[in-house]
Amino acid sequence: MTxxxxxxxxxxxxxxxxxxxxxxFAFGAPYSIIILLLAAAAIAxxxxxxxxxxxxxxxxxxxxxxxxxRVAALATVFSSSVAADIRAQQDKLQDSQITSTARFGVCExxxxxxxxxxxxxxxxxxxxxxxxxxxxxxxKILSTLKVACSESIQGFEKAYRITFFAAIGALILGAxxxxxxxxxxxxxxxPMPAAD
Numbered sequence: 001m002t003x004x005x006x007x008x009x010x011x012x013x014x015x016x017x018x019x020x021x022x023x024x025f026a027f028g029a030p031y032s033i034i035i036l037l038l039a040a041a042a043i044a045x046x047x048x049x050x051x052x053x054x055x056x057x058x059x060x061x062x063x064x065x066x067x068x069x070r071v072a073a074l075a076t077v078f079s080s081s082v083a084a085d086i087r088a089q090q091d092k093l094q095d096s097q098i099t100s101t102a103r104f105g106v107c108e109x110x111x112x113x114x115x116x117x118x119x120x121x122x123x124x125x126x127x128x129x130x131x132x133x134x135x136x137x138x139x140k141i142l143s144t145l146k147v148a149c150s151e152s153i154q155g156f157e158k159a160y161r162i163t164f165f166a167a168i169g170a171l172i173l174g175a176x177x178x179x180x181x182x183x184x185x186x187x188x189x190x191p192m193p194a195a196d
Contacts, residue, residue, distance in 0.1 A: 044071045076162055107149035115142065 010016050029037070048067030103109055109117050118126075118141060126134040 044074055
């Protein structure tokens with residue numbers, strides 16, 4: 001793989017291709033995720049095929065480009081998810097039966113020191129453990145929250161970066177469309193080639 005392709009690959013997937021070559025690909029998602037991915041594929045297929053019946057002066061290529069842009073927008077939304085272990089921790093926190101009105105933020109909670117920023121109800125669970133186990137559990141919870149926060153921020157950064165470059169690309173494309181910067185007279189305004 002050429003150097004610039006490796007750079008693009010590393011930008012998109014965080015690691016170089018040689019790191020991925022060291023492992024085996026496995027799809028160990030639960031059934032709910034598989035069903036969600038199948039639904040997303042059906043929506044993407046419907047998005048592309050919705051342009052198949054479009055009438056007018058658009059070409060087949062135009063319809064495929066528009067369908068591809070729709071799929072890319074959907075992929076951007078679906079790819080902004082977090083890692084599986086962080087998602088499991090989020091599900092565990094949401095499924096807990098503890099009801100609380102205390103405010104909690106994954107990255108920070110206003111008025112709470114970062115080393116004390118624990119989800120509501122965790123203090124009661126930690127109190128039932130020995131001191132060493134409670135400290136270890138607290139450290140693990142805080143490190144997991146830190147990873148969740150950084151992955152969330154990275155996801156937003158990537159989504160905004162992609163959106164920025166798509167907007168710049170649309171602006172450049174728009175600059176080459178007919179009718180700008182001068183008025184466009186229509187298809188009939190172009191001079192016809194001379195017949196021999």
